[in-house]
Amino acid sequence: MSSSPSLYVDRATPLHRLTARSKLALLVGVFTVAYVFDHPLWVAVPLVGSFVALVLAGGWRNFRRLAYIVGALFVVGFVVWPSFTPAGGPVVVDLPVVRLTRRELLFALGRSERIAAFVVGGLVFVTTTSNEEIVAGLRSLGLPYAFCFALGTALRLFPTLLGATSTVRQAQAARGHEVGRGGPIERLRSYVPLLVPVLMSAVRDVQTQSMALEARGFDTRGERSFYDRRTFGGADWAVTLFGLALVVGGVGLSVLGYGNV
């Protein structure tokens, strides 16, 4: 967290060259495929695809930063999901503390993969799309500029806050406050003293950032122009159609009974 807090990685990969709109269309397709299927083998397709795309786009560092969250979501989901589906098929895990049927195991694995696919897919998008491109892309979809700006800024501030938490944590540690030690409750309580400084540093920045914006002529009511606005080219159309095909194909195959457990 000591390096740049932004999740955007400035590279010149094919994914980076696409417009935000076509990447959003692709993301919708990937999310749909991950959502409509239950079987882990089917859900693995969007998960592995997203992960490979993330690594190729230079997002390995981002994945490492959020790996503990992805890991926790995956493991907890895998443990909890079996109780959310009826048992079925032969018993494949029979231990004194847990007894799982084949259906429960596959269902839990598929659901955990789905969660991971969402996180990794979202990471691919923010790794390959700068804040300005996100705002311009959402604006081109017809959303009000101020709303797009707020969303883009929130996405940029989110990792900044994680960075600020790390800084405050180090400052508190230098004063003898130990964070993240002991049991779960003790760990949670140790984070409380970080809350107010992190919160206030974020709020304090509102004044300076607002002044900086207004000094540069920020006005939400006028029509916006964007520096380096990209045209929606052939590659964008191809990716958008691919995203659409993923949606239609995924829903269609699911309705036909494929990919279920």
Place this chain on the structure above:
Amino acid sequence: MREILTMWRDTRMIMLVAVTAAVYAAVLIPFKGLTIIPGITSVRPANVFPVVFGLMFGPAAAWGAALGNLIGDIFGGTLGPGSAFGFVGNFFFGFVGYKLWGNLGGLSSGVRPDFREKAGRQLVEYAVVALVASAVTAAIIAWGLEVLGLFPFSVLGTVVTVNNLLAAAVLGPPLLYLVYPRVESMGLLYTDVMRDEDLPTVGHGRQQAIAYGITAVSVVWVVAGIAVSVGVQGVEFGAAPGGDVFRQGGSTVQIVLGAVAFTVLFVMSALSGERLSEMTAPATRTRAVEGGSD
């Protein structure tokens, strides 16, 4: 309700939307692992922020809570069709606080929510605000998942109400005590940032009547929704959200009840006012106008 739209004219309000969304998402995501209903909800200490920020940042907190929850859904792996209702529900989670504060008649403390004076009465008022905000959020999300045919209303209605209320009620007062005076001295309360003409001009009587109305509709919607689930749909009260109730939503009675309740809520919100701007000291406003944040 016009402040919901007019706030987008002010740069600082837009930045407060972004800060609220970022803070909410940043605290939501690490706790996604503490699952209550996988893929739907988890233990959420971050639920304190929409209510607390709502009392400080007003409409910016409403939009920020909605956006923050959406970002949390995307990066926490819980994005799905229910996220649209999560967006609307969390919008109201941040919206209700500044609409109700000061408008609850005998339950109101009559002072701003800094817990410096009349602390006992402020606690009561805050508890009511947290309850109503939690109830309306739970009702909208539970209704949404019922409409989508995923879960009966009672499952999400109870879980989300309790989950939201616990975080907001327990963590809210100390957080406001610590943060409110600092934000006030920075001149970043919505009452300081927004121009008077951008705030709703509604008489005290109507403000109070609508605040009571929002309170009643929110609580009645949750209670009635749970009662319909238990009484009409035959869902066991307190049923764990397990496989036997998954995909058991879609009750026509629930859908109609929710549609009526949401319409009434929306109309009342559109006609509502706010009282916090009258509680902000003139000195604070002067500081804000002069830009003396530090």
